[in-house]
Amino acid sequence: MGEDWLARPRRPVPLTIVPVENETLTSYLRRLAAANRLDSEALRVYLTGDKRKSARVGLDTLALVSGQPRHALRYAILELATPRDLHAVHVAARPRPGGWARPQCQHCTLSRGHGTAAAWCWNLHEDPLCFRHRRWIGDGRDYAHHAQPDLSGHPDIMAANRRHRRMIRRHGRHTVMTAFREATHICDRWHQRRVHDQDFSRIMRIFHGPHWQVSATDPTIHAARYPQIVSLTKLLASPVGREKILLSWPEPVEFIAEVRRTVAPHYTWTLTGGIHDPLVALLAQERQLCDDAEGDADRQPAPETIGYPTRTNRHRSRRLASGSWDG
Numbered sequence: 001m002g003e004d005w006l007a008r009p010r011r012p013v014p015l016t017i018v019p020v021e022n023e024t025l026t027s028y029l030r031r032l033a034a035a036n037r038l039d040s041e042a043l044r045v046y047l048t049g050d051k052r053k054s055a056r057v058g059l060d061t062l063a064l065v066s067g068q069p070r071h072a073l074r075y076a077i078l079e080l081a082t083p084r085d086l087h088a089v090h091v092a093a094r095p096r097p098g099g100w101a102r103p104q105c106q107h108c109t110l111s112r113g114h115g116t117a118a119a120w121c122w123n124l125h126e127d128p129l130c131f132r133h134r135r136w137i138g139d140g141r142d143y144a145h146h147a148q149p150d151l152s153g154h155p156d157i158m159a160a161n162r163r164h165r166r167m168i169r170r171h172g173r174h175t176v177m178t179a180f181r182e183a184t185h186i187c188d189r190w191h192q193r194r195v196h197d198q199d200f201s202r203i204m205r206i207f208h209g210p211h212w213q214v215s216a217t218d219p220t221i222h223a224a225r226y227p228q229i230v231s232l233t234k235l236l237a238s239p240v241g242r243e244k245i246l247l248s249w250p251e252p253v254e255f256i257a258e259v260r261r262t263v264a265p266h267y268t269w270t271l272t273g274g275i276h277d278p279l280v281a282l283l284a285q286e287r288q289l290c291d292d293a294e295g296d297a298d299r300q301p302a303p304e305t306i307g308y309p310t311r312t313n314r315h316r317s318r319r320l321a322s323g324s325w326d327g
């Protein structure tokens with residue numbers, strides 16, 4: 001493609017490609033270019049008339065060149081939408097551009113006629129699988145060089161995802177996402193130490209048979225750990241449950257029982273001799289932050305200037321009188 005190409009009036013490419021909902025702009029340009037045997041960077045320059053990668057692709061130009069309606073492009077590819085557009089297309093429950101992108105389910109790609117190249121889409125943290133095709137999609141990092149695992153024999157992974165979504169409806173996405181990150185970190189540490197891995201091993205045997213051996217990047221590893229992460233997320237996302245832990249410190253008996261019942265049957269709470277368990281470490285840090293904040297509250301006359309909560313145990317007790325782990 002020579003320089004003179006840039007100067008010509010823009011016209012549609014021979015083959016159009018339908019954008020996928022939540023697709024990244026880079027992915028769409030790559031797929032559109034591939035379908036028309038063009039270089040994707042050259043296509044971007046053609047669209048913007050500017051060789052800088054930061055140059056903005058205009059909606060009208062892309063509609064003209066791709067042959068797709070403006071509204072279809074703007075709805076699917078949110079990077080093309082203005083803040084006013086975002087309000088108009090009701091994107092509250094959709095992932096915003098700039099977060100985490102991963103490939104679309106391969107079966108969705110084929111069944112919807114989106115071509116053979118995978119579309120990369122922005123995704124929400126509660127979307128690691130395709131319910132329609134019962135496939136583990138993961139987060140993209142564990143997928144690049146592997147097929148997407150079949151979840152037909154894994155009702156527990158599918159059920160974990162339903163629990164994950166219910167939690168979001170109950171507590172809100174931000175609360176659950178924070179708890180999910182904490183739970184993922186804790187389960188990562190346990191997994192590295194080969195502790196509390198009974199469920200993981202059971203699920204891996206269902207995936208690969210009794211003598212399984214896979215690479216460290218195999219997506220089934222993430223899939224097999226997911227139910228435990230969701231179970232721990234449920235305990236950490238519960239504001240009432242979390243307060244109960246701090247109230248019953250240093251030995252939150254009820255919480256420990258819940259962890260054993262729903263997350264790790266042989267879990268032991270060890271607070272002495274140095275904290276090595278990542279779950280204890282997380283909660284001990286939170287406990288310390290609350291203590292520090294309450295100490296500050298005693299010393300300072302203006303509680304609104306303090307960064308941490310200034311609730312006392314007495315206040316917490318009143319709120320928790322009828323609370324449960326599901327609260």
Ligand SMILES: [Zn+2]
Nearest residue numbers: 105108130133
């Ligand atoms: Zn699918």
